[in-house]
Amino acid sequence: MSEIRHYLSVFGYYAKLAIQRQLEYPLFLVSWLIMIPTQYFAGIWMLRIIVDRFQPLEGWAFDDLAFLYGLGLLSHGLVVVFFIPTWGTETAVIRGEFDRLLLRPLNVFFQFVTGYFNFIGLIDLIPGVVIFLYAAHAVDFSWEAGNIAKLILVVIGGLFIRGSLYTIVGAVAFWTKRSRNLIGMSVATLERTTMYPLTLYPHVVQAVLTFLFPIGFISFYPAESFLGKPASLELPLDMAIWTLVAGIICMVVAYSIFRLGLRRYESAGS
């Protein structure tokens, strides 16, 4: 218990320092405030065009798609706040930044991930929240306690699935010294695979995105369940619980791979 309090107090101070550091560069903040929402609103606009010009995708109307997209963006926004250091694993390995973390009597993965609380990333949440609120209204999502609880489970599970994917891909740098390009690919892949109904993809891809990299649990399966569509994946219990379970399993795997990589860490020069 005192261990948890200890880690929380360190996390709190890390977050305070990170916010202070980011406030040192206000112009940078403003540029993100303009860039990020533009990017995602452009994304939803594309969806609108696709659905308008053609027909609803696999029986998903625009409002359904907006709900799917918005739901996915919620955990995306949080991953950018909480897991952004994993995107820079390559740099940290090359520059020997794990040296200092290894010299402190705390878990290294904890220090690495919480060491930079990216509060600018909250900007990433803005489009997610706007699009989700719009879509929730459009599809008559009922804001009752049960649904809200499920929504929270889905967002947390989605955060874990995304976070562990970035952790694993970033940790590749422990072996190859390179992982930044892979991270770029993962960001793009995650965006595409959480934006459209999974059933659009061939069965093999669906299987991979369900069992190997359970990206389907981030937004597609829960959205199906929230929208009352026929379930593509039959499971006992509620889909929200499975999203959280998938997230926790992913996190355990990711943490093990990170630790394995850290053992291979070679530090840098002098």
Add this chain to the structure above:
Amino acid sequence: MAIIEVKDLIKEFVVVRKKTGLGNAIRSLVLPEKKIVRGVDGLSFDIEQGDIVGYIGPNGAGKSTTIKMLTGILYPTAGSIRVCGLSPQKERKAVVRQLGVVFGQRTQLYWDLRLGETFELLKRIYRIEDKRFKATLDMLNDVLRIQDFIDTPVRQLSLGQRMRGDLAASMIHEPTVLFLDEPTIGLDADAKHAIRGFIRTMNRERRMTVVLTTHDLDDVEQLCSRLLVVNHGRLVEDGPLDSIVGKLAPHRLLVIELSETAQAPEHARAKILRQDGLKVWYQFDKTAISASELISDLSGMLPIRDLSVQEPDIEDAIREVYRTTG
């Protein structure tokens, strides 16, 4: 019991040999020519509590690699390490709590923020009580004078101030062993003086063990009671500075300035290196004859106006170690 025990330590790195040209680049992609290089090759030594030990050697001798293994950053390929009786790899958290580590070329301070913020963070990481934290900070301030710039952003500190800040940061949790990797690199005389003073004070008042790597032999001369000299990952000398220098460069020089021209006489236990006008250089072995004996012998035979005894140059002696073991 020694506070640091190192036995048969080995660290190997895999190096891929690269050749020039596109053809070779493609070949090395398919069939990389891997070579195993031993950065550290069978080191054994003990360090007692309260010692200040200089760990020196030419660039690439394996100094930093050793320090990184002793502090739990790197895993050794073979051999055993005990720091405060524990393995830094197996019990990293327990060991690093006892260690302070400063890398002269890198900082652990938050670049964008005032110096004090890093101390506050460390206070939480090491779970230091308010009272203790304040007392340590006061003590560090007495020696390092950090109060003057504790509210300045680290990016605006001079190199000397930053190094004092880094030293203070490494001492906040009152470690029993301090590892310093080139702590005086790039500093001016004043800052070097302050840092050496700090190391001496901590060692004297807290019996803190210090392991210091450096290329600055003044650091070694002024601080270290014992020297470990490594080259190519092997220990090549171990002992007090005097005895290493004495062993490698036993000769001293007696320089005599004559008041009038005279033929310098031979001496049985000293060799005339050269004579140039009114100056004569005698080389002698201090174990064979003392300077005063030689002077009294010569003073009867030569019109001496002035004289000086030159100690062997440490720099030369150390260079000699590197050369002969290279």
